[in-house]
Amino acid sequence: MKLLKTTLFAIIALVSISCQSKTKTPEQVNEPVAEAVKLSESELQQYETAYFASGCFWCVEAIFESVKGVKEAVSGYAGGDEENPTYEQVSYGNTTHAEAVEVYYDPKEVSFFELVQVFFGSHDPTTLNRQGPDRGPQYRSIAFYKNDEEKKIIEEYMKALDESKVYGQPIVTEIEPFTIFWKAEEYHQDYERKHPDNAYITNVSVPRLNRFKQNFPKYLKKDAH
Numbered sequence: 001m002k003l004l005k006t007t008l009f010a011i012i013a014l015v016s017i018s019c020q021s022k023t024k025t026p027e028q029v030n031e032p033v034a035e036a037v038k039l040s041e042s043e044l045q046q047y048e049t050a051y052f053a054s055g056c057f058w059c060v061e062a063i064f065e066s067v068k069g070v071k072e073a074v075s076g077y078a079g080g081d082e083e084n085p086t087y088e089q090v091s092y093g094n095t096t097h098a099e100a101v102e103v104y105y106d107p108k109e110v111s112f113f114e115l116v117q118v119f120f121g122s123h124d125p126t127t128l129n130r131q132g133p134d135r136g137p138q139y140r141s142i143a144f145y146k147n148d149e150e151k152k153i154i155e156e157y158m159k160a161l162d163e164s165k166v167y168g169q170p171i172v173t174e175i176e177p178f179t180i181f182w183k184a185e186e187y188h189q190d191y192e193r194k195h196p197d198n199a200y201i202t203n204v205s206v207p208r209l210n211r212f213k214q215n216f217p218k219y220l221k222k223d224a225h
Contacts, residue, residue, distance in 0.1 A: 039071055044104045047071050050115050051078055051144035051178050053100040054123035055131025059205045060101045062192035063122045063212050066224035069110025074102040075184040075191070079142050079176060087185055093136045100142070102181050110219075113153050118219055119143060120161060122212045126169035132204055144178040151175065 054060050057075035064073040077085045080097030089095050103115060123131055125141045143158075145151040154175050162171055191198075192205045213220060 039104075044072055047104045048107050048112070049146075050103045050105060050112060050150075051100055051181060052103065052115075052119045053079060053098040053140065053142040053144075054119060054125070055099070055139050055141075056134050056200075056204070057099040057101055057184065057188065058191040058201065059208050060099075060122070061190070062205060062209050064101055064103050064115075064118065065190075066209065066213065066221060067105075067110060067115070067118055067219050068221045069108075070103055070105045070115075070221075072104040074104075074181075075188045076100055076102060077182045077184060078144065078178070078180070079140075079174070083182075085182055087188065090138050093138050095138070097182070098138050098140050098142055099184075100144075100181065102183070112150055113157070114219065116143065116154055116157050118212075118216070120157065120173075121216055122208070124167070125158075125161075125171045125173040126167045128172045132208070141173040142176055143173055144176050146178045151177075 052060065052064075061073045061075045064070050076099075077090050077095070077097040078100040080095050082089070082095045082097060085095045085097050090097050090099060105115060123141065127141075129135065129137045129140050131139045131141070143154045145154055158171055158173060158175070161167070192201050192209070195201055196206075213224065
């Protein structure tokens with residue numbers, strides 16, 4: 001209960017700040033940077049996975065990759081019916097998918113409950129089909145679950161947030177069973193790190209990430225402070 005109350009207070013500080021204007025350009029516009037050390041697909045298989053959607057996946061991926069116990073976060077698409085969706089299709093609202101992230105994590109270091117707290121604590125779940133400057137159902141808030149236990153964790157935490165009136169408005173986050181995740185095009189992966197001078201990154205992604213770091217330092221990896 002103490003952990004829950006601490007998180008609720010941090011979220012109150014977070015939701016009072018809005019995002020700035022967006023200029024999203026999918027092309028690689030900056031000089032390439034050195035690649036971070038990545039685990040292979042076979043190495044990642046030893047970890048658990050969780051799936052969330054909360055606006056532009058550039059932002060969401062960067063946030064989860066800053067969290068202790070998270071081994072990798074992958075940008076992609078989920079929550080819809082179409083197979084092999086492309087960025088152009090999803091970003092223009094021509095599918096039923098949302099921009100989402102696949103989170104590989106070590107449950108010995110971070111729990112699913114804590115990842116749910118990260119999810120709710122790093123975006124505004126009261127804005128329907130919108131997150132900051134991004135509008136449309138492709139940017140809707142979704143918490144996916146893979147079993148009944150995960151569903152219960154999401155439902156109970158969301159109920160606690162609503163009852164505490166943290167946001168002042170009802171939460172509109174969708175709670176959906178996970179079915180399939182489609183990995184986004186390669187140039188979207190680690191976009192925030194690779195393109196620090198991109199206008200959207202500097203005006204939206206970085207401020208959103210920094211607000212999360214400021215409000216939730218206990219979640220961060222040592223090199224993410």
